[in-house]
Amino acid sequence: MPAPIGFYFDFISPYGWFGAVGIERIAARHGREVDWRPMLLGVAVMQVMGLKPLLDTPLKGDYVRRDVPRTAAFLGLPYKRIDAPLTPLPPARAFLWLKARDPARAKAFAQAVHARHFGEGINSTTIEGLAPVAARFGLAGDDLREATEGAEAKALLKASVDAALAAGVFGSPSFLVDGELFWGHDRLDQVEKWLATGGW
């Protein structure tokens, strides 16, 4: 069995969503599994790289506000922008809490969060916003609280963020293919060739 493709993403990153959709299609064509690994752009960009948030960066922020809907349409994905300050902590923790129990269910949960948050434009990054999706995957009441605020969930996310940084990951999405790191959904053409040829 070849190793799974490591897929690093931040739940608030629309580019991460583009990458999620793309890497699953590519992996399926090459008989690979995809291991979803949440990271936090806030930690990587601000704390480690010493940069400001993308949307607060002069020129680049304006560009990204245009590039995201344009790219979504180019890729054939529905997209609705959410104008609220977002934190990826609740979905990232809930995803990892689920993954520790049932990886396949966790991935389906993450895909449902993506579709609702980016595709339908319903903020699914708060615990309240997440609740309707979480319920479909068996997470409600005390379980949802535990999965988003409990010590285990917090520790799982911290470990996931640390592992991403240790792998050199700084952006969402990133892909780790047999030790080779690719950043950006716009490197999926190279990812696919790497899978097909073993590298160059």
Next chain:
Amino acid sequence: MPAPIGFYFDFISPYGWFGAVGIERIAARHGREVDWRPMLLGVAVMQVMGLKPLLDTPLKGDYVRRDVPRTAAFLGLPYKRIDAPLTPLPPARAFLWLKARDPARAKAFAQAVHARHFGEGINSTTIEGLAPVAARFGLAGDDLREATEGAEAKALLKASVDAALAAGVFGSPSFLVDGELFWGHDRLDQVEKWLATGGW
């Protein structure tokens, strides 16, 4: 006649080189001219955006050192890395000085600088390094000094940088297609579709 495609680039940016090669091929397929417009990443990134240079950014610098040769090979371009502090001022000024006199010759000059600098790994960003290429395009002696250090050349580059910033350009390469801005050689797929369809 449709308007030319605006192509913004920094002479020290290998991604700008990838973009230069790509946009000329695409423009030819769609019967468009490409207007080459030098910008300065140092001004855009450090002064306007308040970020640090790409290669000095933790994690991202290491990634880019790997991504550039990998992407060059993916694109079928020869690439040799130059390990020296680089300034794009001499080639950018000489390009604009030539462009004011003969736009076609200026573009051929820029392409020759790209091929020598990135493809052969011969630093062509100093006046001395630039001299052998410049001579092939009629620039030598006092003319070369004037084109790289004279008041006219300096004013031309300042105007080019200001115009790029006014157009919202912050990265190399960027492409302006009928008022629509695209950043990155990895947006050339969207550029080509925009040219073919008029936008979406």
